[in-house]
Amino acid sequence: MEKIIKCRDVGYDCDGVIRAKTEEEALNMAAAHAKQVHGLNEVTPEVVEKIKSVMTEEQ
Numbered sequence: 001m002e003k004i005i006k007c008r009d010v011g012y013d014c015d016g017v018i019r020a021k022t023e024e025e026a027l028n029m030a031a032a033h034a035k036q037v038h039g040l041n042e043v044t045p046e047v048v049e050k051i052k053s054v055m056t057e058e059q
């Protein structure tokens with residue numbers, strides 16, 4: 001089972017999709033992506049909540 005985060009669902013105009021085995025890894029990867037690709041300075045608790053809310057699972 002994989003955790004999937006679609007960047008577009010977080011609110012960016014981006015086709016990036018993050019796939020990871022655990023929620024923690026997915027959040028870390030999403031945070032790194034947001035910083036590197038979208039120039040986000042800080043991953044706030046609000047951003048983390050938003051990412052969690054759009055995270056889905058794939059068998």
Ligand SMILES: [Zn+2]
Pocket residue numbers: 007008012014015016033037038
């Ligand atoms: Zn993105």
